[in-house]
Amino acid sequence: MNDSERVNLLGLDGAELTALVQRWGGKPFRARQLQRWVHQRGADTFDAMTDLARDFRAQLAQECTIQALPVVTEQKSTDGTRKWLFDVGQGNAIETVFIPEDDRGTLCISSQAGCTVACRFCSTGHQGFNRNLHASEIIGQLWWARKTLEGDLASARLPSGKPGAAAQPDSRVVSNVVMMGMGEPLLNYDQVLTSLRLMLDDNAYGLSRRRVTVSTSGVVPMMDRLARDCPVALAVSLHAPNDALRDELVPLNRKYPLAELLAACNRYLEHAPRDFITFEYVMLDGVNDADEHARELIRIATQVRCKINLIPFNPFPQSGLKRSPSARVRLFAQRLMDAGVVTTVRKTRGDDIDAACGQLAGEVRDRTRITERIATQRQAIPIKQVHA
Structure with missing residues (x-):
């Protein structure tokens, strides 16, 4: 066999x-x-x-x-962030990122090779979609990262040149997992669900529900299923405070508009391990960073118990978008906080190895030429300045 x-x-x-x-x-x-x-x-x-x-x-x-995906490359950032490129066949790849901090180690894993949602500001979406990952390929990212990081830690503890015992598990290495890598997790539901159950299993990784986060662009029916089947922490890629603008930035909004999405968030909160939903909001210069957008976002925060995570945009050539100036991000955040909205500004990590938010795109040649077709279609669809 x-x-x-x-x-x-x-x-x-x-x-x-x-x-x-x-x-x-x-x-x-x-x-x-x-x-x-x-x-x-x-x-x-x-x-x-x-x-x-x-x-x-x-x-x-x-x-x-017991077979993880082949590793094509591993990169280390000057800030300690590490990125692995895994071969998924047919010239395509996925990426996994480990972000070390003083009090935690967060692993960002992928659920699809490419992505069907095609958010305007995300380089993964510009790659197009190739296939869903199997649970063995999803959990294999965690298995490989933990094994590698623990091995490095064990080696660092040994005197130079002396052999040592095999690395023992160290739960401090990977303390949190976020499904915020390549792909829309809820469009690969069954395989993601199996992976989540393994992450939570005390005989496997033993993570708490609060330390595992699924990020979704707003696949409403699957949000309801996840609430019933395995309610881990939930992050929603919001990125716009009104339907007209969100239709442009997150095309999935045309199928599940904000009213449906916010209602699903409130239903999820009835089961969630945390008492809030995280709304992710990438800051785009002149697109979604005006005072009126902050006011609209404040109104959303009155409808759903939430935390707003403002994300500095990581530019890439195909997007045609620019990062909001730091002063503008700070002012936007202050507007939200002055209104009583819990707000954070994400620290940019792994920029020098393209491991920051929105930069994961798979560096292996795409033999399906999906990227080329998608890019051609988008050249005729400029982003519009939309205000409610």
């Missing part, structure tokens, strides 16, 4: 792994042992699982694999 026919254990949640083990006549506790070896100890071979019976390990080796 070759690798393509084997079951990739990275993509099975606890229930699926238990069902697999029981089909072989094994006990459920064996599945939990196996899950801990894979996700907590980062095992990539079955021979390393020495507390499992030899016959069981032989069966695993015959029918299963």
